[in-house]
Amino acid sequence: MITDAAPLLEVKNVVKHFTVGGGMFGGPRGIVRAVDGVSFTLYRGETLGLVGESGCGKTTTGRCVLQLERATSGSVVFEGRDLTTLNETELRPVRRKIQVIFQDPYSSLNPRMTVGQIIAEPLGVHAIVPDAGRRRARVRELLNRVGLLARHAERYPHEMSGGQRQRVGIARALAMEPALIICDEPVSALDVSIQAQIINLLEDLQAEYRLTYLFIAHDLAVVRHISDRVAVMYLGKIVELADRKALYDDPLHPYTRALLAAVPIPDPELEARRERVVLGGEVPSPLNPPAGCVFHPRCPIAIDRCRSVIPDLREIKPGHWAACLLA
């Protein structure tokens, strides 16, 4: 579904380090390499899935795109402008164009505001709908669009269910008429039946408004369903990036293979017969990542060279990138 030649978003070599410990009185200062050189490109109208286990830096990557975290180095080019060079005032008009849907529908809405106020606020602040009367009408429209009723505008978030709140979150993002929406595990906290509804809603909205999604998740089945391309992250780095079909049918990186092998098959006989790739050990701490390929301590096919050489993300087949010496 790549439709435009010029990319909407280009993330180039973004690094985000957090310092931990150490204060006025010394003590060992550690650096958490949450995101360690991530690059990818997003084209208008497509969905890029970003998967990986907890703590691999996928959420931090999303926050760096949103400029909620300022990247330690690297650039985030949106519609041709490098956001990392803009200050808070210059960013304000751009922020409208990049919106976010959070994982937790309980804490992502201000408990002291009604649903109507939450959705209307950006309409007023950004003068998208300056007239108060029209704004109410627009809120009703947005509520209907995400599958809620006009009377929900009077409610407080705590008076709604998780799925309904997530719809409010989507309506709030939509209100700003964004080009890009960072979906940070938007369905992980929901029941499976509600998950499908929200996914379908996101897909409908994408088709209608030509939205671009950066879809962050750990659920491989959900990512497979919604994404055009998928990037796999491990310990702050992208280890594989490919079209959905290529990635799921022919994974090149051993970590991707292990991830896919861990997805349960909903058929007990097939499930019992298939071969398993079980990863030994734990994810190393991003405080002290291993030398060479970060995956080598757990890699079933690692060779000596993996301990010392850092593999670049290279294009192994057209459009199929992997960071593995053996791919």
Add this chain to the structure above:
Amino acid sequence: MAIRPADAFTEIPEVTGRRARWWAATKDFVRKRPLGAIGAVIVLVNIIVALGADVFAAYDPLATDYGAMLARPSTAHWLGTDAFGRDVLSRIIYGSRTAMIVGFACAFFGATVGAVIGVASAYFGGKVDLLIQRVMDIFLAFPLIILALAVVSILGTGIQNVIFAITVPMIPRASLVARSSALAIREMPYVDAARAAGFRHQRIILRHMLPNVMAPYLIMLTAFLGQAILLEASLSFLGLGVAEPTPAWGLMLRGAAVQFAEQAPWMAIFPGLAISLAVFAFNLFGDSLRDALDPRLRTQ
């Protein structure tokens, strides 16, 4: 140790409608915290008396009656008269007005300004936070009364200056409490959402963060009320607060009250009782409210 269920307001059964919820919460409060309820009643009586002083007081608090100087409590003067023949009860009633004005004004301004500073400090974080908190620490290093004394001695006496003098030392205390709650709110996704929406700092602080520190704010407000009343009385007693002949409880304890303590003890006993009762009631109510709203703050 007996195991008690966590009895926060949130645990009351689901009732529809705001009024019904408030009513249920009030009943719950009275049932679980009778002492707090007694405090609340005394506070209410205090407020009503202060508001309706003109109705309740039998005498003009400033009217002197040289025929009835130092009169003992009688049917004419229930709590006796002072050295100028002024009715002690009427002066206590009018004095409650002074106490309430000073108490509420100081508690409101102190808690509000402090909360805004604290929340802003937590929101901006980093160096701004460090700087604001160190300045607050400087103020916190002085006891309330010393700081209030210092401010009064700079500005002079009078009710507005007293309010200002008592408000100043309350601000850093309020800012500490508000900041600690706001630090948690700072990390909430809805604050991130507001930032991602491109809202200004001012809007995020005032609309998204401040309303969510309401519970600690209310607790501070009630706690400060008692303190402010006591401080006003102390300042007036020291001659640095409200000036004669304005009726004020602290003022009634000094001067002639000391001089005639043996002949006319009612001159000092009753205003003293009024101070103790009011402060006690405000503290009882404040403590119970704190426990009810936020069980985590119980040990502070």
